[in-house]
Amino acid sequence: xxxxxxxxxxxxxxxxxxxxxxxxxxxxxxxxxxxxxxxxxxxxxxxxxxxxxxxxxxxxxxxxxxxxxxxxxxxxxxxxxxxxxxxxxxxxxxxxxxxxxxxxxxxxxxxxxxxxxxxxxxxxxxxxxxxxxxxxxxxxxxxxxxxxxxxxxxxxxxxxxxxxxxxxxxxxxxxxxxxxxxxxxxxxxxxxxxxxxxxxxxxxxxxxxxxxxxxxxxxxxxxxxxxxxxxxxxxxxxxxxxxxxxxxxxxxx
Amino acid sequence: xxxxxxxxxxxxxxxxxxxxxxxxxxxxxxxxxxxxxxxxxxxxxxxxxxxxxxxxxxxxxxxxxxxxxxxxxxxxxxxxxxxxxxxxxxxxxxxxxxxxxxxxxxxxxxxxxxxxxxxxxxxxxxxxxxxxxxxxxxxxxxxxxxxxxxxxxxxxxxxxxxxxxxxxxxxxxxxxxxxxxxxxxxxxxxxxxxxxxxxxxxxxxxxxxxxxxxxxxxxxxxxxxxxxxxxxxxxxxxxxxxxxxxxxxxxxx
DNA sequence: TGTACATCAGTGAACGCGCGTTCACTGATGTAC
DNA sequence: TGTACATCAGTGAACGCGCGTTCACTGATGTAC
Numbered sequence: 001x002x003x004x005x006x007x008x009x010x011x012x013x014x015x016x017x018x019x020x021x022x023x024x025x026x027x028x029x030x031x032x033x034x035x036x037x038x039x040x041x042x043x044x045x046x047x048x049x050x051x052x053x054x055x056x057x058x059x060x061x062x063x064x065x066x067x068x069x070x071x072x073x074x075x076x077x078x079x080x081x082x083x084x085x086x087x088x089x090x091x092x093x094x095x096x097x098x099x100x101x102x103x104x105x106x107x108x109x110x111x112x113x114x115x116x117x118x119x120x121x122x123x124x125x126x127x128x129x130x131x132x133x134x135x136x137x138x139x140x141x142x143x144x145x146x147x148x149x150x151x152x153x154x155x156x157x158x159x160x161x162x163x164x165x166x167x168x169x170x171x172x173x174x175x176x177x178x179x180x181x182x183x184x185x186x187x188x189x190x191x192x193x194x195x196x197x198x199x200x201x202x203x204x205x206x207x208x209x210x211x212x213x214x215x216x217x218x219x220x221x222x223x224x225x226x227x228x229x230x231x232x233x234x235x236x237x238x239x240x241x242x243x244x245x246x247x248x249x250x251x252x253x
Numbered sequence: 254x255x256x257x258x259x260x261x262x263x264x265x266x267x268x269x270x271x272x273x274x275x276x277x278x279x280x281x282x283x284x285x286x287x288x289x290x291x292x293x294x295x296x297x298x299x300x301x302x303x304x305x306x307x308x309x310x311x312x313x314x315x316x317x318x319x320x321x322x323x324x325x326x327x328x329x330x331x332x333x334x335x336x337x338x339x340x341x342x343x344x345x346x347x348x349x350x351x352x353x354x355x356x357x358x359x360x361x362x363x364x365x366x367x368x369x370x371x372x373x374x375x376x377x378x379x380x381x382x383x384x385x386x387x388x389x390x391x392x393x394x395x396x397x398x399x400x401x402x403x404x405x406x407x408x409x410x411x412x413x414x415x416x417x418x419x420x421x422x423x424x425x426x427x428x429x430x431x432x433x434x435x436x437x438x439x440x441x442x443x444x445x446x447x448x449x450x451x452x453x454x455x456x457x458x459x460x461x462x463x464x465x466x467x468x469x470x471x472x473x474x475x476x477x478x479x480x481x482x483x484x485x486x487x488x489x490x491x492x493x494x495x496x497x498x499x500x501x502x503x504x505x506x
Numbered sequence: 507t508g509t510a511c512a513t514c515a516g517t518g519a520a521c522g523c524g525c526g527t528t529c530a531c532t533g534a535t536g537t538a539c
Numbered sequence: 540t541g542t543a544c545a546t547c548a549g550t551g552a553a554c555g556c557g558c559g560t561t562c563a564c565t566g567a568t569g570t571a572c
Contacts, residue, residue, distance in 0.1 A: 052560090
């Protein structure tokens with residue numbers, strides 16, 4: 001979604017594409033200093049040596065620039081996760097690699113992480129164009145689950161026994177949750193979901209995947225936003241342990 | 254920490270205490286509209302019918318007002334969690350009640366949730382006075398774990414076998430993580446921690462508690478910040494299921 | 507290849523707005539004798 | 540109980556700043572004949 005609509009033919013078009021990119025890059029740099037709220041067209045323009053009104057030739061408003069940054073950020077984590085999980089091999093290893101890639105990306109670009117996974121920007125309403133990019137990470141995880149089920153690599157109660165959980169404390173899905181999970185499962189089973197074979201992932205495994213997903217991002221937010229200060233402060237060891245525990249929990253033995 | 258230093262004796266002191274509170278309340282209200290970044294002394298003053306400079310008689314700067322709001326928010330969730338977990342009864346039930354109380358508080362006051370658990374406010378450095386209030390929630394959870402261990406209510410690998418994990422995939426603590434957990438354990442064992450009996454909680458159970466804690470807040474952030482849109486959208490059923498799964502994971506059977 | 511015209515990037519001034527903070531001041535409330 | 544003085548809440552003007560966005564304009568780049 002890097003706005004590379006057509007190959008630029010004229011010098012003018014090349015210059016425009018480059019400046020469009022440079023503006024976004026400078027804006028990304030300024031996110032670090034001031035956060036999404038403090039993102040200022042004027043400051044970006046000044047840093048690029050242009051007058052503030054010139055930016056409007058490239059982005060029709062501040063919110064559009066913000067949207068571009070959000071989409072780029074989702075695409076960047078999404079691509080990092082997809083790439084890490086694309087390697088062949090056991091599903092558990094792919095899952096862990098995905099978690100690590102997301103953490104590496106987040107630590108490298110904490111302000112972009114905050115932009116998409118932190119508190120929403122007040123007054124900003126995310127347009128529909130962000131939905132697709134935002135789905136890349138969760139869909140990549142689903143892809144690993146589908147691979148694990150297809151290859152019979154699932155261990156434990158989740159994928160193996162699609163019925164009621166046999167192990168102690170591993171509750172089966174009931175009521176509203178069962179219905180929601182079934183709906184989600186149905187959506188993923190369709191070819192348009194973009195995850196081939198996702199239909200084989202049983203709903204209860206899907207739910208565990210979502211639990212692991214929320215744990216992953218909760219842990220990253222804790223690390224990046226400073227809630228671990230005083231306890232697991234270099235959080236790397238805790239992170240490794242936690243993703244292992246949750247991979248097991250999901251059924252990737 | 255509601256700044257009730259002494260009992261107000263004179264009319265002046267009563268008026269001051271009341272206005273101090275009213276300013277904080279109005280500021281809290283405005284958080285909802287504009288977020289922490291947009292919190293404006295001038296807007297608060299205007300809404301209260303006073304001139305902006307008058308606010309400086311009550312809070313020496315905008316950041317001090319923000320700090321007061323942050324401390325109040327931490328104290329409010331902390332109190333809600335403590336109260337929910339104070340009831341006698343099985344540890345599992347207390348744990349779940351704590352999770353539910355935190356969610357109820359968060360849904361009721363999403364902007365205060367975002368203030369303390371969302372992305373940090375750029376340019377704002379949290380003073381030490383926030384540390385104590387911020388610790389109330391995690392310490393309340395540790396209290397439940399301590400109670401469970403003391404009463405022999407622990408099920409599974411965590412508290413029962415303090416050595417290497419016997420169950421598949423339940424990894425024992427090693428290396429840096431083991432050291433960090435032991436340090437934390439030592440700190441909690443001291444009377445000053447404020448959690449009587451916390452010393453009996455084994456390090457691996459502590460680590461699982463932290464995993465559950467991060468899952469809980471990851472899940473809440475997902476719900477409040479809109480990442481569940483299109484999947485588990487009324488998130489209540491998923492929440493109930495997840496906290497049950499994680500209570501089991503922690504060892505509260 | 508050369509010329510006439512259209513397109514479009516960038517300028518600079520302006521509009522109207524809100525912000526945090528300071529400061530000298532007025533006038534009401536409290537205290538000490 | 541009454542008076543003189545000290546304390547302090549709130550005023551209003553000002554400082555200097557930055558913001559998003561609009562608009563008429565200049566001048567360079569591109570296109571069609």
